[in-house]
Amino acid sequence: MKLSSPSQNLIVHSPRCFQVFQRESAGEGSVLVSGRCFAACDRIELALQGGETEERASLAPDPVTGAFFNWMPALAGGWYTIEVKALKAGATVAEASVEHIGVGEVFVMAGQSNSTNSGGEGQLKVVSGLVSTFDGASWRLADDPQPGAHDCSDGGSCWPAFGDELVKRLKVPVGMAVTGHGGTSVNEWATDTELFQWFMTRVWQLGPGGFRGVLWHQGESDVEMASEEYVTKLTDIVATSKRLAGWEFPWIVAKASYHSPEKPAHESMRAAHQRLWDQGVAIEGPDTDTLEGDNRDEGGLGIHFSPKGLGNHGRMWADCVASYLRRLSDG
Numbered sequence: 001m002k003l004s005s006p007s008q009n010l011i012v013h014s015p016r017c018f019q020v021f022q023r024e025s026a027g028e029g030s031v032l033v034s035g036r037c038f039a040a041c042d043r044i045e046l047a048l049q050g051g052e053t054e055e056r057a058s059l060a061p062d063p064v065t066g067a068f069f070n071w072m073p074a075l076a077g078g079w080y081t082i083e084v085k086a087l088k089a090g091a092t093v094a095e096a097s098v099e100h101i102g103v104g105e106v107f108v109m110a111g112q113s114n115s116t117n118s119g120g121e122g123q124l125k126v127v128s129g130l131v132s133t134f135d136g137a138s139w140r141l142a143d144d145p146q147p148g149a150h151d152c153s154d155g156g157s158c159w160p161a162f163g164d165e166l167v168k169r170l171k172v173p174v175g176m177a178v179t180g181h182g183g184t185s186v187n188e189w190a191t192d193t194e195l196f197q198w199f200m201t202r203v204w205q206l207g208p209g210g211f212r213g214v215l216w217h218q219g220e221s222d223v224e225m226a227s228e229e230y231v232t233k234l235t236d237i238v239a240t241s242k243r244l245a246g247w248e249f250p251w252i253v254a255k256a257s258y259h260s261p262e263k264p265a266h267e268s269m270r271a272a273h274q275r276l277w278d279q280g281v282a283i284e285g286p287d288t289d290t291l292e293g294d295n296r297d298e299g300g301l302g303i304h305f306s307p308k309g310l311g312n313h314g315r316m317w318a319d320c321v322a323s324y325l326r327r328l329s330d331g
Helices: 159-170 194-206 227-245 267-278 307-329
Strands: 010-014 020-022 028-037 043-050 053-059 067-075 077-088 091-111 131-134 139-141 174-178 213-217 251-255 283-287
Touching: 010 077, 010 091, 020 028, 020 174, 028 043, 028 077, 028 091, 043 067, 053 067, 067 077, 091 159, 091 194, 091 307, 131 159, 131 194, 159 174, 159 307, 174 194, 194 227, 213 283, 213 307, 227 251, 227 267, 251 267, 251 307, 283 307
Parallel strands: 020 091, 091 174, 091 213, 131 174, 213 251, 251 283
Antiparallel strands: 010 028, 028 067, 043 053, 043 077, 077 091, 131 139
């Protein structure tokens, strides 16, 4: 964010640089502009610009605190720039601008290692320039490692490839919030745990309607668990997350049970994921057990993905999300 005054007389709280707002329809959305002016002023002027979008607004700040708040309509797309001016009797007393603002698709990621930064043989970078990531405090371009993961992992992830593929298909920016932790069982995501609270914090920060859905990749740690037990536990997590958030959002769940070339699939876990899809608890995600051979690290012997596998993993997620979005648009 650029501030014209060294005393920071004008602070913009929202939007943040590289922030993506969830679009409300295929072609439109809105951007929340909020902040506070510490200099005496009687008017705040806003200008949101970029591409075919040019929206302006003028409003009075709170006379006591100098706070201001406004939703500005915008076409789905980006990046946009917002310019904010504080005026007193028509003269500018402070100004600020924020760049790289998008209106597109936003997702929260959760699960175990293959939902975080556990690719140990290379990191991916965003190619499109239109994919960003949110750690709970700030947004940035989504080059690996993804911030915000509970395990603080620092390797490669599938998410830059996922975002780039969606950008290619949808022609809008993509935002992500990664919250996972490697090696975790579904038990460690129960609704009274630290991990669940970590995840819910992102849900609350993005707010009602602030993201498209949750992408869940977990199961490798629970291949010995009975299918029905897993279904019951994840169903409770899904239902509680929506109840606490106060709005409905889908969970898209992958089939994930791969351990090694000798144990590429565990039927009890695959059956649990299938049952979640069939019962309507979750939307069908990618079958990542099919990513074998050189898609895996350690010369194909590992449980995590090679750089090639990270790319293919991300594109598989994009296939499933794009399919879901098409079904939504078809009614």
